[in-house]
Amino acid sequence: MQVVMDIISYIVDLGSYIFVPMLMCLIGMLFGLKFSKAVKAGATVGIGLVGVSIVSTLTSNSLGPVINEMVDVLNLNLTAIDVGGSPAAAVGFGGLIGATLIVIIVVVNIIMVALKLTNTVNVDIYNFWYFAITAGFVNLVTGNFWLGILAGVTHAILGLKVADVMAHRTQQIIGIEAIAIPHGFAAASAPLFLLLDKIYDHIPFLAHKKIEDDYQENEKKGIGHYIGAIFGERIYLGLIMGMFFGIVAGYDFKGIADVTIKTAALMELFPTVVKMMVNGLIPISNQAKKFFTKHFADRELYIGLDSAVTIGHPVTIAVGFLMIPVFMLLAAILPGNTTLPLGEVPFAAFYVCFATIVHRANKRRTIVSSLIFIPIVLWVSSWAAPMFTQLAADAGMELVAEGMQATTMALGNLFILIPTLLAEIPVVGAIVLVVVDIVAIFGGKYLEKYYAKEDAAFEETIGIESL
Numbered sequence: 001m002q003v004v005m006d007i008i009s010y011i012v013d014l015g016s017y018i019f020v021p022m023l024m025c026l027i028g029m030l031f032g033l034k035f036s037k038a039v040k041a042g043a044t045v046g047i048g049l050v051g052v053s054i055v056s057t058l059t060s061n062s063l064g065p066v067i068n069e070m071v072d073v074l075n076l077n078l079t080a081i082d083v084g085g086s087p088a089a090a091v092g093f094g095g096l097i098g099a100t101l102i103v104i105i106v107v108v109n110i111i112m113v114a115l116k117l118t119n120t121v122n123v124d125i126y127n128f129w130y131f132a133i134t135a136g137f138v139n140l141v142t143g144n145f146w147l148g149i150l151a152g153v154t155h156a157i158l159g160l161k162v163a164d165v166m167a168h169r170t171q172q173i174i175g176i177e178a179i180a181i182p183h184g185f186a187a188a189s190a191p192l193f194l195l196l197d198k199i200y201d202h203i204p205f206l207a208h209k210k211i212e213d214d215y216q217e218n219e220k221k222g223i224g225h226y227i228g229a230i231f232g233e234r235i236y237l238g239l240i241m242g243m244f245f246g247i248v249a250g251y252d253f254k255g256i257a258d259v260t261i262k263t264a265a266l267m268e269l270f271p272t273v274v275k276m277m278v279n280g281l282i283p284i285s286n287q288a289k290k291f292f293t294k295h296f297a298d299r300e301l302y303i304g305l306d307s308a309v310t311i312g313h314p315v316t317i318a319v320g321f322l323m324i325p326v327f328m329l330l331a332a333i334l335p336g337n338t339t340l341p342l343g344e345v346p347f348a349a350f351y352v353c354f355a356t357i358v359h360r361a362n363k364r365r366t367i368v369s370s371l372i373f374i375p376i377v378l379w380v381s382s383w384a385a386p387m388f389t390q391l392a393a394d395a396g397m398e399l400v401a402e403g404m405q406a407t408t409m410a411l412g413n414l415f416i417l418i419p420t421l422l423a424e425i426p427v428v429g430a431i432v433l434v435v436v437d438i439v440a441i442f443g444g445k446y447l448e449k450y451y452a453k454e455d456a457a458f459e460e461t462i463g464i465e466s467l
Contacts, residue, residue, distance in 0.1 A: 017049040017050050018046070019126075020045060020049060020126065021042040021045050021046030021049070023123055023125070024042040024045045024123075025038045027303070028283070031288045032291055033283065037283055038284075041280045041281070041283045042284075043280070044277070044280030047276055048275075048277025048279070049308075051276055051277070054273070055266065055269045058266065062262040062263070062266065062346075063245070063259070063263070063266075063346040066246060066251070067245075067324075067328070067341075067342065067345050068342070069249035070325075071328070071340065073249060073250060074328060074329075075332075076328070076331055078331060078337070078339060079340075079403075079404055080338040080340060080381070080405040081399075081400045081404055082340060082341050082342045082343045082381070083342075083343050083400065084342075085343070085347075085410045087343075087397070087399055088129065088388070090395075091136075091388065091391050091399075092129030092130070092131075092136065093132060095136065095394065097136055097139055098128075098129065100149065101128065101132050101135050101149060101152045102128050102132075104149060104152075105122075105128060105131060105152070105153060105156045106125075108153055108156065109121065109156070112157075116299070118163075118164055118441075118444075119164050119180075119300055119302055120163040120164055120167070120182055120301070121301060121302070124182065124306045127183055127306055130155065130410070130413065131152040131155045131156045131184060132152060133391070133416060134151050134152045134155040134415070134420060135149055135152030136148065136387075137151075137384070137387045137388075138420055138423040138424075140394075141387065141423075141424055142429070147423055147430055148423075150434070151422075151423045151433060153437070155188075155415045155416065156184075158187065158415050158436075159182035159183065159184060160304070161441065161443075162181075162444075163180035163302065164302075164444055164448055165444055165448050165451055166180070166190060169357055169358070169360065169455055170310070170357050172455070173313065173357050176281055176309065177286065178286075178300075178303060179302055179304075180304050181304070181305060181309075181354070182304040184413065185307070185351075185410055185413050186350070188414045188415035188416070189351070189354045189355070189373060190358060192372075193354060193358035193369050193373070196369050196372065197365065197369075200365050205364065206362070206364050208360065208458070208462050209466060210463055235264050235268060238263045238264030238266065238267035238268070239263070241263050241322070242256075242259045242263030242264060243256060243259075243260045245259055245263065245325075246258075246259040246260060248325075263321070267317055267321060275312055277308065281303075281309065284303070288301070307353050308350075310353040313353075315361045315362075316353045316356045316366075317349055319349070319363065319370055320347075320350070320352055321348070322370075323351065323374060324345055324348050327348060327409075328345070334375055334378055337375075338405070339378050339381045339385070339407055339412075341378075341409060344408055344409040344410060351370075351374070351377060351409065352366060352369075352373070355369045355370055355373070359466075360458065360464070360465055361466060362465075362466040377412030377413075378409070378412060380417050381408065382407070384411035384416065385405040385407035385411075386405060388405075388406055388408075388411060389405045389406045389407075392406055422436065
């Protein structure tokens with residue numbers, strides 16, 4: 001067992017841009033893709049990941065300082081520091097429970113696929129750290145290692161079932177066949193967005209419209225048309241947001257100009273590098289579809305991927321950048337919040353990416369849902385801070401100065417919160433988690449059929465996407 005743990009730890013430590021291309025190449029060949037094409041596809045995915053890493057570094061380097069200045073200007077005296085997702089992953093994998101959980105979740109996923117309890121094969125192993133954090137929290141508060149494992153597995157199962165339910169819509173919006181998103185954070189945001197989507201159906205202002213309706217020529221175009229045109233263009237939005245950041249931070253002309261052009265560049269670069277990753281996934285996805293069609297004639301299986309493949313959508317990019325100042329302002333005024341948004345703020349698009357999918361790229365719905373969701377993220381990440389700080393200390397990591405707490409907005413996660421609270425129920429915590437798993441598995445089957453009918457009706461009347 002220890003040998004298996006050591007091998008998994010070594011592979012994960014290679015970094016996502018190394019082991020993910022290797023894994024994609026292997027998956028491609030297992031599905032019957034020729035060696036040369038599998039290598040090219042895997043390498044292309046790796047290049048895309050490197051590109052995302054480079055742009056993410058540029059995002060952090062360009063927006064990090066201006067956000068720090070905004071923190072000072074807004075006088076955000078908050079005690080739980082958002083250290084970012086990478087340190088959180090290190091904490092998640094930093095103990096025995098994280099390494100053990102990887103093996104168990106892989107086995108559970110295989111069993112569920114074999115028993116037709118899920119159609120998603122989650123290959124996004126790096127992001128298993130979300131499940132490991134859930135397990136770590138439960139182990140910390142209950143002192144029960146195996147109850148922690150059960151909570152982590154529950155988080156994983158919930159993600160798989162959300163991926164199943166939203167698979168068709170994900171494929172339509174992102175444009176890649178045979179994929180799904182069981183990501184530990186993105187999938188956890190889906191239930192709220194799905195609930196809100198039903199409410200929006202009764203609000204005329206948020207109604208879906210056919211894409212072509214936007215291109216009908218009107219003799220008179222009001223100011224709303226021109227504002228929409230400006231904010232609908234990534235470059236214009238980037239210029240406006242960058243200028244706003246620089247002005248609020250109190251930069252001089254050179255500083256404002258620098259952050260303005262770099263923000264506009266980020267708006268354009270993110271979709272470009274994500275497209276490279278998508279281009280690598282397409283041949284693997286197509287081959288997987290052929291394989292499943294041949295060997296599982298009665299099944300439609302999906303490759304479970306990182307939510308990064310969704311980030312290139314223009315609605316996600318636009319709304320994500322709009323949410324950066326919202327994170328800062330809400331952190332300053334939200335009662336009960338202790339989280340100081342820093343490390344994850346530049347990556348706000350990752351926090352709203354699933355809203356784009358659920359709302360079928362309806363920008364108004366995505367914006368409203370994001371405004372509702374962000375306070376929840378801040379509150380839950382504040383709740384998580386004491387436990388995360390302790391987990392980090394147990395793993396030998398001092399992430400913040402003495403007297404402060406560490407957190408990250410990625411911990412503002414309902415699929416971490418709910419299993420942890422349920423596991424704490426005296427005596428019956430484990431039973432409750434098992435019941436949640438059973439309800440998720442079989443309730444998910446019902447929801448798959450329900451949303452399949454809904455998607456079919458929508459595509460027949462509106463199309464794939466909406467305004």
